[in-house]
Amino acid sequence: MAKLILDISMSLDGFVAGPSQxxxxxxxxxxxxxxxxxxxxxAWNESHGHPGGEVNADSEVVEESxxxxxxxxxxxxMFSGGEGPWxxxxxxxAWWGDDPPFHHPVFVLTHHAREPEAKEGGTTFTFVTGxxxxxLEQARAAAGDQDVAIAxxxxxAQQYLAAGLLEEMQIHVAPMLLGDGVRLFESHLGPRxxxxxCTRVIESPMVTHLRYNVSA
Amino acid sequence: MAKLILDISMSLDGFVAGPSQxxxxxxxxxxxxxxxxxxxxxAWNESHGHPGGEVNADSEVVEESxxxxxxxxxxxxMFSGGEGPWxxxxxxxAWWGDDPPFHHPVFVLTHHAREPEAKEGGTTFTFVTGxxxxxLEQARAAAGDQDVAIAxxxxxAQQYLAAGLLEEMQIHVAPMLLGDGVRLFESHLGPRxxxxxCTRVIESPMVTHLRYNVSA
Numbered sequence: 001m002a003k004l005i006l007d008i009s010m011s012l013d014g015f016v017a018g019p020s021q022x023x024x025x026x027x028x029x030x031x032x033x034x035x036x037x038x039x040x041x042x043a044w045n046e047s048h049g050h051p052g053g054e055v056n057a058d059s060e061v062v063e064e065s066x067x068x069x070x071x072x073x074x075x076x077x078m079f080s081g082g083e084g085p086w087x088x089x090x091x092x093x094a095w096w097g098d099d100p101p102f103h104h105p106v107f108v109l110t111h112h113a114r115e116p117e118a119k120e121g122g123t124t125f126t127f128v129t130g131x132x133x134x135x136l137e138q139a140r141a142a143a144g145d146q147d148v149a150i151a152x153x154x155x156x157a158q159q160y161l162a163a164g165l166l167e168e169m170q171i172h173v174a175p176m177l178l179g180d181g182v183r184l185f186e187s188h189l190g191p192r193x194x195x196x197x198c199t200r201v202i203e204s205p206m207v208t209h210l211r212y213n214v215s216a
Numbered sequence: 217m218a219k220l221i222l223d224i225s226m227s228l229d230g231f232v233a234g235p236s237q238x239x240x241x242x243x244x245x246x247x248x249x250x251x252x253x254x255x256x257x258x259a260w261n262e263s264h265g266h267p268g269g270e271v272n273a274d275s276e277v278v279e280e281s282x283x284x285x286x287x288x289x290x291x292x293x294m295f296s297g298g299e300g301p302w303x304x305x306x307x308x309x310a311w312w313g314d315d316p317p318f319h320h321p322v323f324v325l326t327h328h329a330r331e332p333e334a335k336e337g338g339t340t341f342t343f344v345t346g347x348x349x350x351x352l353e354q355a356r357a358a359a360g361d362q363d364v365a366i367a368x369x370x371x372x373a374q375q376y377l378a379a380g381l382l383e384e385m386q387i388h389v390a391p392m393l394l395g396d397g398v399r400l401f402e403s404h405l406g407p408r409x410x411x412x413x414c415t416r417v418i419e420s421p422m423v424t425h426l427r428y429n430v431s432a
Contacts, residue, residue, distance in 0.1 A: 012387070012401075012412065012426075012428070013230070013400075013401035014229070014230040014399075014401060018409070029409060030409040033411075171228070173426070175411060175412045175413060175414040175428060176409070176410065176411045176412060177401065177409070177410050177412065178409060179409060179410075183230075184229075185228075185229035185230060185393065193234070193245065193246040193392070193393070193394060193395060194392065194393050194395075195249075195391060195392045196228065196391045196392060196393065197391060198391040198419070198421075198424060201417060201419035201424055203414070203417035205414075207414075208414060208417055208424075208426060210228075210389070210424060212228070212391060
């Protein structure tokens, strides 16, 4: 069966977004730099319909992830673009534009029922009000034998971790200190102490890819 | 000149000690497991006068660190064993016993003047009331052309980072989630956003050693 994997970029000091998030800067101050390594890859540029990009270890990691992922789960704020006053609008548009980079079904956790939206390039947004298990069930069905990825935010990832549903984590450690912002491991919702198993380390000049088996 | 390096074990979720620190468990719940990879190495056991231990990538990292370090700086609480009521006693004994594992001069940051103490095996504790720059100056003089290591705690490391004095970090990422405790990057005292340079990644089954150049 498809695995549930968290695939996320994090600063060395543990942040997945910087402080002062706005619609213009949904990842906060310095947050976008966490993803510089992705933007530099050929695989990412191709998936966004752009020419160019590097073919390197980072690009292979992105390619693998694109190839293996059949569905994505995200929180409501990630759908509409970070935190902010607009998060109170349950009908806010997707922050991701007309041709989002997913190219597969995306399930958005929300408290407000809403019609599904089909975008260009194969991305569909389905709004799930039944909680994380319902979202996972639907995502698994959509993904077939491919993996289901948690795109974020951090709180959504923590909910799946706490529920014992998360099976793998791939954390891309970016060589920077953000100093403030949204921590991936801010609020531990689950059992306090747990071991995980490091299954793969890939290094590159721009980032270190750490892969962990979480299900134990 | 000798470099100032922070060499520290951290959980994947960013903690260098667990919660509920006591004299019996100075690293808190789960904190000692952060160092399991060290205890398993031949290099560590040798430096503690114990037989046995593994000769592997981890042991080489420990050996390198022992070989290169000529002096250590630590905070007052690390000297006397974690946080707790006893930290108010400026004359508390070293938690490290009669034969501490340093075998070189150790400089303890404190607000209370106190006579130096020479222990067995070459470890001396010198108490520095003149602040972090004074401690560094004394440690550099003692280390000669070897490196000066910051042993911790996290707040001491942050002070050196904020002052722009820290030159390298070697963070040993242990494959575990502590969930709570003392974060290495809790309180950023310095400039908020900064890049660092990842200069080396060494992986082993028990831990991932990430080395960064901080001085930029």
